[in-house]
Amino acid sequence: MSRKISDSTVRRLSLYLRALESLEAEEGGEAGAASVSSRELAARAGTTAAQVRKDLSHFGSFGKRGMGYRVPELAGRLRRILGLDRSWRVALVGAGRIGAALFEYADFRRRGFEIVQVFDVDPEKVGRRWNGVTIEDGSRLEDRLAEDEVEIAIVAVPADAAQEVVDRAVSAGVRGILNFAPARLRVPDDVVMEDVNIVMELEALSFALGRDPSGSGGESS
Amino acid sequence: MSRKISDSTVRRLSLYLRALESLEAEEGGEAGAASVSSRELAARAGTTAAQVRKDLSHFGSFGKRGMGYRVPELAGRLRRILGLDRSWRVALVGAGRIGAALFEYADFRRRGFEIVQVFDVDPEKVGRRWNGVTIEDGSRLEDRLAEDEVEIAIVAVPADAAQEVVDRAVSAGVRGILNFAPARLRVPDDVVMEDVNIVMELEALSFALGRDPSGSGGESS
């Protein structure tokens, strides 16, 4: 058991879960050896066996020595650990291109992230229905977030509007922010924020291509 | 000067560059003290002064003791370091929702990433023009990528098609991949790949919210 879990460990847990689910799917109805070793799980998740065991050891002992891990059991444990054994009420703020793409992204729902509210400031968009959810006016943000006890807000608005959106969401009780705006936003210590910054990813690519014109050290696996 | 630059350093360089650009914009025509200290740059980028100095020191000595860094000069150096003092030929593979959102994302072009080709396998989409670029059939991928010497491919196709797309892109000479498919893909060592996995980001949020129901250790700044 443990203290502070590193971000890299958490991300790997997601990978392990996906690997386990694809194992479950492959085995299909066929019961049989629904077990997997740290070595095989590592291969599927692109890491090492020792890393898998160390990561899991932070949360307990899930395996059987000599046997490996029971696939469905470990998957269940990981879901519990990651907080995926429940559903999350999510609001999408910003119904532009990115917002639209995110809304349509079916994997969210499959994972328990349910987009229950959508906001925009464009009067053209307000009132439209997206697959059962009506786009609401941005001015109603606080009221509506609090009303439905939304827990996570996805921020897909222009950079210069993002801080205001975040402040208002936080004041309405939102405790998690997924930020797509290319801006450094501040949140109180008890609010968790993740940034998705695609330009930054491209810049990292550009850097790696520039100084590595042929050979050594790619990011494989 | 240095050996291997860490991924976190590279990402911070992007942040520094953005901070410098916003400084340049604020100062506008007003010449004056177009300098910035590591302390202030750190504050704007959400890190520490020592970190800024250490990061920059890997590439040389850009500051003046007692004075700080000249803003336009440092910005220029960072652009050079990141490989942003040129333009990159980028192909977008997959013209679905995510592809469409990415294509419209103006910041790419501003940073020198020019989407010169778009591919899809849906006959409905092939032949359409998107702002000057004609969507081409996926079967022509290798030929066309090689023909225009495309350097970076953005993969925005379903997970089960992603590996094939990557293999074909690599064989056509592409050296950098930005992958949006939620799949663990393999590339040769001399090809660089970055993953953008939004579900994984949400899962990290879910984890943090779950075991931190009020208080300590958010991801602020």
Added chain:
DNA sequence: AGGTGTGAACACTTTCACAGCA
């Protein structure tokens, strides 16, 4: 034998603290 769980070794990153230049 086979494979987990884990302390200890190692590698890498961040922070500290200060010498030295403008």
Added chain:
DNA sequence: TGCTGTGAAAGTGTTCACACCT
């Protein structure tokens, strides 16, 4: 004096190697 550049210290994350269980 003010602030950079940088070795050395502290802190974190990863890999190794092996005791131990089945």
